[in-house]
Amino acid sequence: MKKIIILFAIGLCATVSAQSFSLYKTDANYIPTATVTNGSFVYEPTAPSSLIVTKFRIKNNAAVTQTFNVTRTIISQVPTLDQSLVPSAQTTYFCFGNNCFTSPVNTPGSGDYTILLASGQTSTVFPLADNSFDNNQPFSIDLEEGTSTGSYVVKYKLFNVGNANDTLAFFMGYNQPAGLKYNTAVSDISLDIFPNPTTENATILMNALDNMDVKINITNSTGQIVYTSQHKLNAGANTIKLECKNLTTGIYFLSLATDKNMQTKKLVISK
Numbered sequence: 570m571k572k573i574i575i576l577f578a579i580g581l582c583a584t585v586s587a588q589s590f591s592l593y594k595t596d597a598n599y600i601p602t603a604t605v606t607n608g609s610f611v612y613e614p615t616a617p618s619s620l621i622v623t624k625f626r627i628k629n630n631a632a633v634t635q636t637f638n639v640t641r642t643i644i645s646q647v648p649t650l651d652q653s654l655v656p657s658a659q660t661t662y663f664c665f666g667n668n669c670f671t672s673p674v675n676t677p678g679s680g681d682y683t684i685l686l687a688s689g690q691t692s693t694v695f696p697l698a699d700n701s702f703d704n705n706q707p708f709s710i711d712l713e714e715g716t717s718t719g720s721y722v723v724k725y726k727l728f729n730v731g732n733a734n735d736t737l738a739f740f741m742g743y744n745q746p747a748g749l750k751y752n753t754a755v756s757d758i759s760l761d762i763f764p765n766p767t768t769e770n771a772t773i774l775m776n777a778l779d780n781m782d783v784k785i786n787i788t789n790s791t792g793q794i795v796y797t798s799q800h801k802l803n804a805g806a807n808t809i810k811l812e813c814k815n816l817t818t819g820i821y822f823l824s825l826a827t828d829k830n831m832q833t834k835k836l837v838i839s840k
Contacts, residue, residue, distance in 0.1 A: 588607070588630075588735060588736075588737060589629070589630055589631040589635065589729060589732070589735050590627055590628060590629050590630055590631070590635070590637065590686075590727075590729065590735070590737070591604065591627070591628040591630060592604070592605040592625055592626075592627055592628075592727060592737055592739075593605065593625060593626045593627075593628070594611060594623065594624070594625055595624045595625060595626055595707075596624070597624065599624055599626055599707055601626060605625065605737070605739050606737075606739075606805070607736075607737050607738060607739070607805060608738060608739065608740075608803065608804070608805025608806040608807075609739050609740070609805060609806065610739070610740045610741075610742050610776065610806060611623060611739060611740070611741050611742070612742045612743075613712070613741065613742070613743050614743070614744060615712065615714040615718050615719070615743050615744055616714065616718065617714060617715070617716055617717050617718055618714060618715070618716055619713075619714050620711060620712070620713050620714075621711065621712045621713075621714065621743070622709055622710075622711050623709065623710045623711075623741065624707060624708075624709045625707065625708045625709065625710070626691050626707055626708070627686065627691065627707075627708055627727065628686075628689075628690070628691040629686035629688060629689065629690050629691075630689070631688060632688050633688055634686065634688060635686060635729055635730070635731060636686075636729075636730040636731065637686070637727060637728065637729060637730065638727075638728060638730055639663055639665075639708070639725055639726065639727050639728075640725070640726045640728070641663060641723060641724070641725050641726075642723070642724045642726075643721075643722075643723055643724075644722040644723060644724050644740065644763070644772055644774070644808060645720070645721060645722040645763030645764060645772055645774075646719070646720075646721050646722075646764075647719055647720045647721070647763070647764045648715065648719050650721060656713065658715050659712070659713060659714055659715035659719055660712075660713050661710070661711065661712045661713070661721070661723055661741075662710075662711050663708065663709065663710045663711070663725065664708070664709045664710075664711065665706050665707075665708055666706030666707065669711070708727075710723075710725065710741055712741075712743055718744055719743070719744065720743065720744045720763065720764075721741075721742070721743040721744070722740055722741070722742050722743075722763055722772075722774065723740070723741045723743075724738060724739075724740050724741075724808075725738070725739055725740075725741060726738040727739075738806075739806070740774075740806050758775055758776065758777045758778065758781070758783070758802070758825065758827055758830075758832065759775065759776040759832075760773070760774070760775055760823075760825050760832045760834055761773075761774045761834065762774070762811070762823060762834055762836055765834075765835075765836060765837060766837035766838065766839040767813055767836075767837070767838060767839070768813075768838070768839060768840050769812070769813055769814045769840075770810065770811065770812055770813060770814070771810075771811045771813055771836070772808055772809070772810060772811065773785070773808065773809040773810075773811055773823070773825075774806070774807075774808055775802060775806070775807045775808075775809070775825065776805065776806055776807075777802040777803065777804055777805065777807060778804060779804050780801070780802065780803055780804050781801075781802050781827050781828070782799065782800070782801055782802075782827070782828070783799070783800050783801075783802055783825055783826065783827050784797070784798075784799050784800075784825075784826045785797065785798050785799070785800065785809070785823065785824070785825055785826075786823070786824045786826070787816075787821050787822070787823050787824075787836065788821065788822050788824070789819065789820075789821055790819060790820050790821070795816065795821070796816075811823075813836075813838055816838045817838065817840070818838050818839055818840045819837075819838055820835060820836075820837055820838075821835070821836040821837075821838060822834070822835055822836065823835075823836045
């Protein structure tokens, strides 16, 4: 009897913590083209002075009506993204229907817009002019490029307003190198560094095919190790903050080693 109760409790916990919604990347007509999973990257190229709109649809898989919202964190930006309400340079924002948010949103406030979806409903079309709360609106991410193209990584987290643990986080990468994408024929992990060159701090971006342990070494131009650390990665996207303030101006090499292989990227410190 005890075993049955324990197994029931485990199953109940798994059910409660399970993700209750799905996210799909779509084409210009909101026809799904790919499923966006937790920790994945969505890549977009840009052109000077262009508007890049990436569209999504959300499906409520729960048996009850739910509301959803989004938080956003800038991971890397070269040049800096203008996040004012009246942008004068390159900027990024997200929209629910026709209602868009240009200011930084890390923790939504009571006035932030939400999408409400009935059980089994998928966000489909833009609402009427009133843009009211209970329309099942689509979700889009926009980037207005400057007069020249930049390189940006922005983390978005879609979450169930009624359950803080019911979330899906993914990364938008603009003009990112192919090395960030999965390449199962070559490696079990991908690696990149932003910004690079950097003055004080950088972010290491890694896409791992499985949960794994990695070791990071930074060597200078003479081969001397000047930094080392070990980390546990989860399958999918991972970020590690790298403090470079103790490194002098010069060229370094950052190596990431797993049980299967090693990857190395050049890191430029410019002060």
